[in-house]
Amino acid sequence: MLFAAGSGVIGGAAAVAATATALAADRERSTIARVERDALLARSTFVGTGMEPAAGKHQSGVVTAPQAHSVFAAFDLREGVDAAAVGRLMRLLTDDITRVTSGRAALADTAAELAATPARLTVTVGFGPGLFARTGLTEQQPAGLVELPAFPKIDQLQDRWSGGDLLLHICADDAMVVAHTQRMLLKDTRAFAVPRWFQRGFRRAVGSGIPGSGDRNLMGQIDGTVNPATDTEFDAVVWDTGPGWFAGGTTMVLRRIRMDLDRWDELDRSAMEQVMGRHLDTGAPLSGSAEHEEPDLAALDFTGLKAIPDFAHLRLARGDGPARQILRRPYNYDDSPDADGASDVGQLFCSYQADIGRQFVPMQQRLAESDLLNKWTTPVGSAVFAILPGFEAGQWLGQGLLG
């Protein structure tokens, strides 16, 4: 495929060369063509052949560096689908996932060519509380998977973005790959479950973000600066460490958070920074000057007030020690504006933690109570899932529970 990409670049250069022909001699033309081609090649980043592993102790798509495109696809089990049937679905999906993440078409794919460049495709499978209940497996539901309490001060949850028995989370650096994978997995899933909601999200295109810096969200804030990043931290924060069938799994909280950008626009820049507790330009905490600097929560500003106010998002969103951290892996969404021209944009807030009740809920309760950012952000969807442990070659997803 590198060859194909190279051909395309050379083709572009040839067009440039054709223009030059009318203006200059052959010799000059070939020089222009070569310089132009070299410049294009130097800038090109071919990402199509990138691959993430399918098999392993953990599923990919959790601690994997976030891909540019994503769909969160939730389903409800059909009537009469029992644990054995879910097992059949998991065998099918495990085979599909093994193939498509390695650039091979799923069996019976009629457009197999679309599978040739996986672009770091991952497919991550999760079970909602409803699946455990409906298949008689409540006893096996992981302790870390609990429904969120209501947050009446902030929530305006809609059924169309909430709940779900089964989650398929598809991520890739190419939206075409996400779409084709979604189609193939939908074909294997629909006999067992009906779609409940599909939420599409995006991040910066590959090569567009500033290296070493967290991505900005659609409010313009640098997001995801504080995240576990090493295997040791992932073990402490993200993964269920057993014993039991869930060892190697994790939980996902997905919150669809609408941003009221039009009212946010009413704030001046320093007010925006106070709300966040960070400088908008650098992402540095208001107590300092660099993005990754540790915030000094006690620091005072020149007026004698706390540099990072009590209501600031940064202060309230911090976990209390390593055991209370979460891994954030959000995506942005941008849907059609309403009839009045108000934008419908926001964030698919996605976090992973070994235990929702212990790690996510206390943080969310603090935010729901005092976070000034709540004035401009509204949770409109909410769902929780147990992200299954990974599978080794020859096994299938969920085999430890259903096998």
Place this chain on the structure above:
Amino acid sequence: MACAGLLIVGGCSSAQEPVPANGSVTPAAGPPAAAEADGAVTIADSWVKSTLGAEDTTMTAAFGVLTNHTDKDLTVVSATNSASGRTELHEMAMADGAMVMRPVAGGITVPAGGSTTLEPGGLHVMIMDVQTPLPPGEQVTVSLTFDNGSTMSFQTLTKEFAGANENYQGGETGGMSMGTDAATAGTEHSAGVSTPGTATSHG
């Protein structure tokens, strides 16, 4: 598709395939002492069409890529399956200007050192007289007998699939008898539909 072809060839030692859907080859039990018992023929990318949604749920088919690792041609002359009591070897062929399904004369040959693809619109193992409909994800075992008396079997999964409907035309015209020319021409599901998932040319 060179990439896919390579992978299929490379992945045809099915013992290394990651999940049961890929058709793990079980050495034949019983008398045939031929080399096949050692995996002389393997199958990759095997699957069976689920009967879910089919007009006639008594018939379906198995597909995959058979590879012959010996230096002699081997021909599949008969087959059995765990989902029904009747199995035939079929091909799609042009007859009188129309694509029809018919039992393949002389069986399905897998050339020495080469591969033969069983796919919708082409050669396939026809599973007939299915009494209990096959939902997706069901495991089916297919056993093949070769002309030298050896056998192989593989376990595979059923998949929901919209194509391969030519296989079912026989139900309308010829009842359960899947004799010759069961499929009629000019139907919306006329053959020639192939699945690139099973690349067609190997070795």
